[in-house]
Structures are given as structure tokens and as C-alpha cells.
Amino acid sequence: MPRIYLETFIAAPVERCFDMMRDVEAHTRSVANTRERAVAGKTSGLLDAGHEVTWEAVHLGLRQRLSVRVTRCEPPYFLQDEMLRGAFRSFVHRHRFHEAPGGTLMSDDFTYRSPLGLVGRLADRLFLERYMRRFLIQRARALKAIAENCPNSPTSMSPVMGDAPDLA
16 A cells, blocks of 8 residues: 655644645645546535545546545644545545644645556556655645745635646
């Protein structure tokens, strides 16, 4: 089972970073290059434990839908979401936030299982794990830019975010 672990320093308070991670609009802007949008479930505002959202996006040239549920939410330090339906066999994505001098250390811990058994494991080695790592890095960089450039209020991010940087 592949695991991708990333750490990103963000020069912003932990509360702002945490809320930015669970803000549907910030998520949409952070992955604009995939044309991702919330199409069902909680489609705006802040996600919390028990909330479900279905995302539609273009990945690897294919329009796909992915439904997730927030299974743990411990403000402002931990958020976990898990796949309900989608292209993977399963995945769990843990987001941790630690106060650090001058800001917040955000970590992404993403584990997944590909479908199709041996064919899926081969796809992981050939391209999928690399693709997912690049996707998560781009998303973390965009979320960093959003958090560092929004006003002091952690819940007023959406109106002033502008477009996320194109990191492709």
C-alpha cells in the first residue's frame, strides 16, 4: 500500500491553516488545474466530522468522481478523510497541524490502495504514486499561498483568495 508523507511550513497561525484545509472553496482553488469542484454533499463552507463531499475532477485525462467522508476532526490540529467511492480501492488522508516558530507545520499523510490487484500495483510503480505525490505537493503549495495571503480571520479566506498559483 503506497504512502505519501509531506510537510509544508506555512507562515500563518495554526487555526487559519486548519480552517483553510477544511474549506471547500479553498480546496477547489488549490486544485484548479484539475477543474475539481464539489458536486454533492457539503459543497461549500467548512468540513467537519461526519460531513461527506463528492468531488469531480479531471485526473490523468479522465473525468472522475470521488466521494469522501471526514472521519475525524480535532480542531485545530487534526483532520482525517476517507474515500467512500472513487477510482481507488481505498484511501485515508490525514492532515496534521503543529504550531511552529513563525507559523504552522502542516503534514499530509496519504495512504491508498489501487484497484485491479497486480495491475493496480504495477500502475503505482509506473506512474500513479508519482502522479499523486506531485498532485499533493501542488495542492500543499497552493494552500500555503492562500493561508499566507488571507486576512487574519481564519474564516474569511474565500473572498480574498484569488486564483491559486499554477504549479504544473
